[in-house]
Amino acid sequence: MNRLVLIGAAVAALGAPLSAQQLRIVTSTTDLHDIAHVVGGNRITANHIAAGYQDPHFVEAKPSFALQLAKADVFAYVGLDLEVGWMPSLLDAARNRRINRGGSGDVDASRVIPVLDVQPNADRSMGDVHPRGNPHYWLHPENGKRIARLFRDKFSELDAAGASTYRANTARFEARIDSTVRALAPQLAAIRDQPVVAYHTSWRYFQDFTGMNIVGFVEPKPGVPPSASHLAGLIQQMKRTKAKVIIMEPFYDRKMPDFVARNTGAKVLVLPPSVEAVKGVDSYLELIDYDVRRLAEALR
Numbered sequence: 001m002n003r004l005v006l007i008g009a010a011v012a013a014l015g016a017p018l019s020a021q022q023l024r025i026v027t028s029t030t031d032l033h034d035i036a037h038v039v040g041g042n043r044i045t046a047n048h049i050a051a052g053y054q055d056p057h058f059v060e061a062k063p064s065f066a067l068q069l070a071k072a073d074v075f076a077y078v079g080l081d082l083e084v085g086w087m088p089s090l091l092d093a094a095r096n097r098r099i100n101r102g103g104s105g106d107v108d109a110s111r112v113i114p115v116l117d118v119q120p121n122a123d124r125s126m127g128d129v130h131p132r133g134n135p136h137y138w139l140h141p142e143n144g145k146r147i148a149r150l151f152r153d154k155f156s157e158l159d160a161a162g163a164s165t166y167r168a169n170t171a172r173f174e175a176r177i178d179s180t181v182r183a184l185a186p187q188l189a190a191i192r193d194q195p196v197v198a199y200h201t202s203w204r205y206f207q208d209f210t211g212m213n214i215v216g217f218v219e220p221k222p223g224v225p226p227s228a229s230h231l232a233g234l235i236q237q238m239k240r241t242k243a244k245v246i247i248m249e250p251f252y253d254r255k256m257p258d259f260v261a262r263n264t265g266a267k268v269l270v271l272p273p274s275v276e277a278v279k280g281v282d283s284y285l286e287l288i289d290y291d292v293r294r295l296a297e298a299l300r
């Protein structure tokens with residue numbers, strides 16, 4: 001073979017910018033996006049579809065998202081039907097076999113999660129938006145670790161040369177989660193066993209993590225607006241249990257929580273459920289830290 005060609009090939013291999021080989025990751029949410037970044041470092045590029053301030057059950061399927069998905073090596077999503085209202089049309093438009101069900105880049109993060117609230121009789125047609133179990137699992141730091149390990153394994157499979165980087169990044173992330181949780185010990189002790197109410201069932205895994213005691217939900221079922229009689233029962237329950245805080249996401253309407261608060265003397269606490277839902281919460285670790293501190297303050 002011509003010597004110049006050989007040299008050219010060698011130079012191309014050595015000098016190829018890393019960007020040419022970076023794995024292209026798209027995630028449905030900002031939380032998965034941050035964890036993908038932490039695990040992948042500069043061996044990946046990552047975009048997310050839902051913004052942190054948006055209700056992840058309802059996201060507009062813009063054509064620009066389909067374009068990102070068309071080029072993606074991996075599409076990672078929460079699963080359990082969280083994205084069922086907007087994901088299928090984007091996947092159809094993207095026409096990317098790699099990320100279709102069963103493809104090498106199809107990553108349903110829920111498959112590594114011990115899922116809560118699995119109710120065999122739940123029915124989406126009755127308004128329950130969680131017929132396959134509760135999808136808000138990222139709000140438990142142990143599940144953050146599970147997601148990171150899933151990404152580590154998937155990225156290593158698709159980019160074997162990066163395996164040791166992915167392994168080291170994941171180990172460092174797990175250690176940082178542990179130290180963040182350790183530093184929150186006083187706040188977690190203040191939260192443990194305290195009665196609270198939540199708007200949506202999105203705080204169930206956070207309950208498991210913190211030990212707070214959810215005594216009722218503003219929604220009678222996930223996604224179903226409350227009736228007057230449901231709210232009356234909730235107010236009774238809050239008086240009985242002395243619940244002093246109603247937790248809700250920034251994107252829900254405050255009207256019902258404010259009404260319940262007025263009738264019970266409780267306060268409404270707006271907590272971000274996702275990275276970038278509010279200013280100052282720019283990473284998964286900051287999200288966990290912020291929510292625990294704000295709740296402990298509100299309960300004091």
Ligand SMILES: [Zn+2]
Nearest residue numbers: 129200202222
């Ligand atoms: Zn939900």
